[in-house]
Amino acid sequence: MIPIIILTAILTLISFVVDKKKTLKGIKKGVMMFIKILPTLLSVIILVSIILYFVSDEILIEYLGKDAGLTAYGSAAIIGSISIIPGFIAYPLASILLKTGVSFSVLSVFITTLKMVGILTIPIEAKFFGLKTAIIRNALSFVGAILVGGSMALIYYYL
Amino acid sequence: MKKIFKKNKFDFPIIIAFTVFIAASYYYNYNPGISIFQKNFWSFLKEMILALPIMFILVGLFDVWVPKEKVQKHIGDASGKKGIMLIMLLAFLQAGPLYAAFPVAYILWKKGTSAKNIFIYLSSASIAKIPMLAFEIGFLGIKFSLLRILISIPIFIIVGTIMGKYFTKNKCEIKNG
Numbered sequence: 232m233i234p235i236i237i238l239t240a241i242l243t244l245i246s247f248v249v250d251k252k253k254t255l256k257g258i259k260k261g262v263m264m265f266i267k268i269l270p271t272l273l274s275v276i277i278l279v280s281i282i283l284y285f286v287s288d289e290i291l292i293e294y295l296g297k298d299a300g301l302t303a304y305g306s307a308a309i310i311g312s313i314s315i316i317p318g319f320i321a322y323p324l325a326s327i328l329l330k331t332g333v334s335f336s337v338l339s340v341f342i343t344t345l346k347m348v349g350i351l352t353i354p355i356e357a358k359f360f361g362l363k364t365a366i367i368r369n370a371l372s373f374v375g376a377i378l379v380g381g382s383m384a385l386i387y388y389y390l
Numbered sequence: 391m392k393k394i395f396k397k398n399k400f401d402f403p404i405i406i407a408f409t410v411f412i413a414a415s416y417y418y419n420y421n422p423g424i425s426i427f428q429k430n431f432w433s434f435l436k437e438m439i440l441a442l443p444i445m446f447i448l449v450g451l452f453d454v455w456v457p458k459e460k461v462q463k464h465i466g467d468a469s470g471k472k473g474i475m476l477i478m479l480l481a482f483l484q485a486g487p488l489y490a491a492f493p494v495a496y497i498l499w500k501k502g503t504s505a506k507n508i509f510i511y512l513s514s515a516s517i518a519k520i521p522m523l524a525f526e527i528g529f530l531g532i533k534f535s536l537l538r539i540l541i542s543i544p545i546f547i548i549v550g551t552i553m554g555k556y557f558t559k560n561k562c563e564i565k566n567g
Contacts, residue, residue, distance in 0.1 A: 234521070239444045246451055253454045261450025264493055264566055265443055270401035272438060272489070277408045280430035284422065317437050317487060318522040322529040329530070338530070339538060346516045347546075352489050359492045359564050368553055372513065375542075375549045382541045 271355050279315055279351055286314070288327065295341065297332045307337045308380070311344030312373055315351055335387045340380030347372040441486025449497045462502035469504065474547065477507040481514035491515040499564040506554025508564070513546035 246254040294306040316324070325338055348369050349356070356365035412431075415423020465473045484491055494515075495508050503511075518539045527535050556562075 236440075236444060239448055242451060243447065246455065254451070257450035257452075257454035258447055259450070260453055261446035261448070262443070264449065264496075265446040267566070268493070270398040270405065272442075274398075274401040274404040275489075276431065276434040276438065277404055280426050280434060283430045284426045315487065317433070318519075318525055320433065322526050326529040335534060339534070342530075343517075343538065343542065346488075347513065349488055355489045356492060359496055359566075361562060361565075364553075364557065364562055367556065368509065368512070371549050371552060372546075375513075375545045378545050379538065379541050383537055386537060 268355065268358060271358060275352060275355055282351075283314070283316070286310070288324065291324070291328060292331050292333070295328060295333045295337050297334065303333070303337045304340055304380070304384070307341040308344050308373070308377060311341045311376070312348040312369075313350050314345060315349050316345060321345060336380070336384030339383035339387075340377065343376040343379045343383075344373065347376045437487065441490050445486060445490045446493055449493050453497055453500070456501060458501050461498070465498070465503045465507050467504045469507070473504070473507055474510060477503070477511045478514045478543075481511045482518055482520050484515040484519055488512075488516045493566070496564045496566050500566075504554065505557040505562075506551050509553035509557070510547055510550035513550055514543075517542040517546060 243254065243258070246257070291310065294310065295303050297303075321342070325342060328341075329335070329338060350369060353362075353365050353369060356368070360368070412423055412427045414420065415427070463469070465477050469476070481491075484494070491512055495512060498511065499505075499508055523535060
C-alpha cells in the first residue's frame with residue numbers, strides 16, 4: 232500500500248507542475264466519483280461487519296475442518312463467496328485453519344471464492360456495471376473459482 | 391446533495407441505523423455492538439479510506455492525461471494477446487479490495503479498452519495483486535500461491551472472454567458509479 236501512496240503523490244506532483252488546471256480537473260473528477268459511491272460502500276461494509284461478527288473462527292473450523300468431509304468443499308465455496316475479508320485478515324486466518332486440520336484443497340476453494348466472488352459487493356458492482364452483468368459475472372466467477380479449487384484439490388491429493 | 395440521497399435510498403437508512411446502534415452500544419456498554427465496531431467495521435474502514443481515495447485520484451489523473459487513441463491501440467478491441475498481457479500486468483499492480491477495481495474498470499472502458507480486457511482485468515486484479523502476494527506466500531507457502539495463480543490465469547481468461555462477448559452483444563455500458 233505504501234509504495235502506491237508514494238507513487239500517487241509523485242505522479243500528482245509531476246502532473247501539477249506540468250499543468251495545474253488539468254491536474255485539479257482530474258483530482259476533482261476522482262473525488263466526485265468517490266463521494267458518489269461512498270454511501271453504498273459504507274452500507275456494504277456495515278452489513279459485512281455485522282455478518283462477520285456472527286461467523287467466528289470456531290464456526291469456520293467446524294464447517295471447514297476434517298470432520299466435515301466432502302461437505303467442507305461446499306461450505307468453503309459458500310462462505311468464501313459471501314464473505315469479503317481483506318487479505319491481511321484472510322491469510323493469517325487461513326494459516327490458523329491449516330494448523331487446526333483444514334486441508335490445503337479446502338483452503339484453496341475458500342481462498343479462490345473469497346477473492347473472485349463478492350455476493351455482498353454486488354450492490355457496488357451494479358452501480359458500475361448494472362445489476363444483470365454483476366450477477367452474471369459473479370456466477371461465472373463462482374464456477375471458475377470452483378474449477379480452480381477443484382484442480383488444486385486434485386493436485387494436492389496426488390502430490 | 392438531494393440527488394445523492396435519492397440515488398441511495400437504501401444506503402442512508404442503514405448508515406443512520408448503524409450510527410445510532412453503535413452510539414447506543416457505547417453508551418450502554420453493549421459488548422457485541424462495540425466488538426462489531428472496533429474489530430470489524432474499523433478495520434474495513436481503514437482499508438477503504440487508505441486504498442480508495444488514492445485509486446480515485448489515479449483514475450481522475452488517468453482520465454485527463456491519457457489519450458483515448460493510445461488506450462484503444464494497446465488494450466482496445468484489436469489488441470489481441472499483447473493486450474491481454476498488458477491488462478494483466480496492470481491488474482497485478484492494483485492495490486486494495488475488488489471494489490477498488492470498479493472505478494478503474496470504468497475509466498479504462500471510457501478510454502476504449504475492449505470489454506473482454508475489462509473483465510480479464512477484474513479477475514486478474516482479484517487473483518494476484520503483487521503487494522498481497524508476498525503476504526500470501528508468507529502464510530501459505532510459495533507452492534500454494536504459484537499453483538493457485540497458474541491454474542487461475544487460463545480459467546479467468548476464459549471467463550473474461552465469455553463476459554466480453556455477453557457485454558458486447560447486449561450493448562452494455564459501464565457507468566461512473
